[in-house]
Amino acid sequence: MILGQVVGTVWATRKNPNLERLKLAIVRPHFWYNPPHDVDHLVAVDQVGAERGQDVLVCVGQPGRWMAGTSAAPIEASIMAIVDRVVMGPSTEDGTP
Amino acid sequence: MILGKVVGAVWGGKETNSLENSKLLQVQPVRLKAPAAADGSSPLEWTISANGPAVPLGSTMKVVMDTLGAGVGEYVLIAHGSRVRDLTVGPEYPTKEVVIAIVDSAWIDLGMDGG
Amino acid sequence: MMLGRVIGEVWATKRAGAFGHRKAMLVATLAREGDRLFPTGEVVVALDDIGAQQGNVVTVSWGSGARAVFAPPDNRHVLVDAAISRIVDAITLDESGRVLNLQHEEG
Amino acid sequence: MFLGRVVGTVWSTVKWKGLEGVKFLVVRPYHLADLIPEVSCPPGFSSEDGVVVADILGAGVGEDVIIAYGHSARVALEPHLKDGQLPSRPVDAAVVAIVDRYEASAQPGFDAKVKPGEKKTRPATSATSSRKKK
Numbered sequence: 001m002i003l004g005q006v007v008g009t010v011w012a013t014r015k016n017p018n019l020e021r022l023k024l025a026i027v028r029p030h031f032w033y034n035p036p037h038d039v040d041h042l043v044a045v046d047q048v049g050a051e052r053g054q055d056v057l058v059c060v061g062q063p064g065r066w067m068a069g070t071s072a073a074p075i076e077a078s079i080m081a082i083v084d085r086v087v088m089g090p091s092t093e094d095g096t097p
Numbered sequence: 098m099i100l101g102k103v104v105g106a107v108w109g110g111k112e113t114n115s116l117e118n119s120k121l122l123q124v125q126p127v128r129l130k131a132p133a134a135a136d137g138s139s140p141l142e143w144t145i146s147a148n149g150p151a152v153p154l155g156s157t158m159k160v161v162m163d164t165l166g167a168g169v170g171e172y173v174l175i176a177h178g179s180r181v182r183d184l185t186v187g188p189e190y191p192t193k194e195v196v197i198a199i200v201d202s203a204w205i206d207l208g209m210d211g212g
Numbered sequence: 213m214m215l216g217r218v219i220g221e222v223w224a225t226k227r228a229g230a231f232g233h234r235k236a237m238l239v240a241t242l243a244r245e246g247d248r249l250f251p252t253g254e255v256v257v258a259l260d261d262i263g264a265q266q267g268n269v270v271t272v273s274w275g276s277g278a279r280a281v282f283a284p285p286d287n288r289h290v291l292v293d294a295a296i297s298r299i300v301d302a303i304t305l306d307e308s309g310r311v312l313n314l315q316h317e318e319g
Numbered sequence: 320m321f322l323g324r325v326v327g328t329v330w331s332t333v334k335w336k337g338l339e340g341v342k343f344l345v346v347r348p349y350h351l352a353d354l355i356p357e358v359s360c361p362p363g364f365s366s367e368d369g370v371v372v373a374d375i376l377g378a379g380v381g382e383d384v385i386i387a388y389g390h391s392a393r394v395a396l397e398p399h400l401k402d403g404q405l406p407s408r409p410v411d412a413a414v415v416a417i418v419d420r421y422e423a424s425a426q427p428g429f430d431a432k433v434k435p436g437e438k439k440t441r442p443a444t445s446a447t448s449s450r451k452k453k
C-alpha cells in the first residue's frame with residue numbers, strides 16, 4: 001500500500017459508469033513508491049470516507065475493484081484505511097529514512 | 098501509450114524461434130512540440146508523419162514489435178505490458194512493447210502545453 | 213518480490229477489508245551491490261503476518277502474490293497489495309558461499 | 320490514477336483492430352505543485368512529459384481528465400463488461416473521467432522525517448486552489 005495524505009477532492013459527472021457515486025480523492029504520497037506512471041500525486045477512490053488532511057493507506061489494483069463490486073471498474077487506486085499513527089524507527093546506518 | 102518515430106528496422110538471421118517472421122522496429126520516443134509560430138498564433142496543426150517537428154524524448158531508443166507494417170520515418174503509438182502483448186501478437190512473443198497504431202497526424206495546442 | 217527493510221509501523225483502525233490482527237509495516241525497499249544493501253528510495257506499506265520487527269530485512273510480495281501470503285489468491289476479503297513474505301536471516305553473496313549475516317536490530 | 324490536462328490529439332487510421340472509435344489524446348499530467356503551489360512532493364518523483372491516452376468519453380483539448388493505466392485503462396474502454404470479463408483493447412492508458420471541478424489545499428500533518436514516536440505537524444496554509452471548468 002501507499003502511505004499518503006488526502007489533500008483534495010475531484011468531482012466528475014462524465015465518467016465511466018462503474019465510477020458512479022464513488023468519491024474521488026487527491027492523495028499526496030508521503031514517500032516515493034515507484035509509481036507505474038511518473039506522477040507525484042494520486043487520484044484514489046475513497047472506500048472508507050477519509051476526510052481532507054487525514055493520512056491514509058492507498059491500495060493499488062484488484063482490491064479496489066473488488067470493493068466496487070466489479071472487475072470492470074476502472075479503479076487503479078483505492079483508499080483502504082485511515083491511518084491513526086505512524087511510528088518510525090531510528091534511521092539505520094545506511095541512511096534509510 | 099508512447100508516441101515515437103520509427104528510425105530503423107532491426108534485421109537478423111539468427112534469432113530465437115519465437116521471433117521468426119516478426120518485424121522489429123527501432124523507435125525513438127518523441128515529445129510533441131509545436132514549432133514556435135512567428136506571431137504566436139493559434140495552435141498549429143501539422144502532419145507529423147511528414148517529418149513534423151518533434152523533440153526526441155530521452156535518449157533510450159526502444160525496439161518494439163511491429164504489428165501494422167509501420168515503415169522507417171513514420172510515427173507510431175507503442176503500448177506496453179504483457180496483457181497488451183497477449184492481445185496483439187500473442188503470448189509466445191518475447192516482447193512487452195508493441196505498435197498499436199500508425200500515426201497519421203498529431204496536433205498540440207501551443208497555449209495548453211506551455212511549449 | 214523485493215528485498216526491503218522495516219523502518220516503521222502504521223496503525224489504522226478504520227479500514228476496509230480483513231487486516232484482522234495483522235500489523236502494517238513501513239518498508240523501505242533495498243537494492244544490493246556486492247555485499248552492501250542500500251535503500252532504493254521507495255517506501256511502501258506491507259501487511260505483516262509473520263512478526264517482522266523494526267530494522268528486519270524482509271522480502272515483500274506484491275499484488276496477488278501478497279494476497280497469497282494470507283489466503284488463497286482469489287480470496288476477496290484480504291484487501292492488500294503488498295505483504296511481508298519472509299524475514300531474511302542471511303544472504304549468500306557469491307559462488308564461494310560467502311554469506312552476509314543480517315542481525316535483526318530490535319525496535 | 321492521476322489528474323492531467325488534455326493538450327492535443329493524435330489521429331490514426333491504421334490501428335489495431337478493436338480500437339475503432341477510440342480517440343487518442345495527448346495529456347500532460349499535473350504535478351502536485353500545479354494543484355497546490357505551496358506543497359512539495361517527496362523526493363524521487365520525476366516529471367513525466369506527456370502521455371498519449373485512449374479515450375471514449377470525448378474529452379476535449381483544455382479539459383482536465385483522470386487517467387488510469389493498465390487493466391483500469393482497458394476496462395475504461397469497455398464500460399459494458401461484466402465482472403470477471405476480460406477487456407480486449409490493447410491500450411495501457413485511458414481517460415476514466417472528465418473532471419468538472421477539483422479542489423486541493425495544503426494540509427498540516429505527518430512529515431516523512433519524523434523522530435521515533437512523534438508525529439510532526441506542518442503549519443496549515445489555507446490557500447485553496449480550485450479549477451472550475453472554463
